C-alpha cells in the first residue's frame with residue numbers, strides 16, 4: 001500500500017527532501033530516493049511499502065539477538081523489503097536489496113499484526129529481517145497500537161536514521177539490537193554506503209530515551225577483525241552505552257556477493273570477546289556458534305546465570321529482581337527470564 005510519507009520537507013519546483021535517513025535525498029518529481037521505496041509524486045513524498053510484508057514468524061527473542069530482554073520469550077517477527085545499506089555479505093539480500101514488485105509480498109494492517117502477535121502469545125513485536133527504519137510509517141503506526149495493547153516493540157536495525165525521525169518513533173520502542181557493522185568511517189563508506197557517526201548518534205539517542213540496547217558486530221575475516229577496531233568499538237560501547245550493554249560478536253559466513261573468504265575462525269571470535277572484556281564490558285557473547293559463548297555469567301562472582309544453547313534457554317539462576325542468586329549482584333536484564341527449550345539438548 002502507498003501512503004504519504006512522514007519525515008520529509010516540500011521544496012520549490014515540486015522537489016522534496018527526505019529526512020528519514022542521513023542520506024537526506026533530494027528527490028525530483030516522479031523519482032525515488034536511493035532506497036527505492038520512497039517516491040516523489042507531484043511534490044508529495046510517498047512510501048511504497050506501507051503494510052507491505054515479506055515475512056511473518058514467531059521467533060525466540062534470543063534469535064534477534066536479545067539476551068537481556070525478556071529471556072525465553074517469543075516475539076512476533078515481521079519484515080518488508082529494501083534497506084538503506086547495501087552490504088555485500090547480507091544474509092537476507094533477497095528482500096533487503098529488492099524493490100517493490102520484485103519479490104513476493106502481501107499487505108497487512110497494523111491491527112492484524114497486533115492481533116496475530118497476541119494470538120501467538122508473543123510478548124513483543126519485532127521489526128526485523130530487513131531494515132525496519134525504512135518501514136517507518138508502518139512501524140510507527142503498528143508499534144503505537146501494540147503499546148496500547150501492552151505488547152513490547154523491538155527494532156533489529158542498522159541504526160541509520162536521523163534524529164528528527166527517530167525521536168517520535170522511539171516513544172513506542174522498548175528494545176533494539178543495533179548492528180554496528182564496523183568501527184571506521186572508511187568501512188561504512190566502502191561496504192555499507194553509509195556513515196558510522198550517524199549510526200553511533202542514533203544508538204546513543206535510543207539509549208538516552210530509555211530503549212534497552214544490545215549491539216551486534218559481525219566479524220568478517222580481513223575486513224573488520226583487527227584487534228584495534230574491536231578495542232575501539234568496545235571502548236565506545238562502554239563509554240556511551242554502559243559496561244553492562246550486551247555485545248554480540250557474530251560469526252561471518254560467505255553470502256550474497258561476499259563468497260571470497262572463509263567463515264570467521266572461532267579463535268578470532270574468542271580473541272574479540274577477550275579484548276571487549278579487558279575493556280570492561282560485562283556481557284560479551286559469541287553468536288552463530290552454539291555453546292559456551294552464549295551463556296550469561298555474573299560479572300561479580302562468575303555464577304552461571306543463564307545457560308543457553310542455540311535459541312533455547314536451559315537454565316535461569318536469577319532472583320525475582322534479576323539479581324545473581326548467589327551474590328546478589330544486579331544484572332542488566334529487562335523483564336522476567338524463563339526457561340524455554342524444545343528438549344533436544346538432553
Ligand code: SF4
Pocket residue numbers: 018019020021022023024025032033034035036037038084134
Ligand atoms: S530513507 Fe534515506 S535513502 Fe530513502 S529516500 Fe529517504 S533519505 Fe533517501
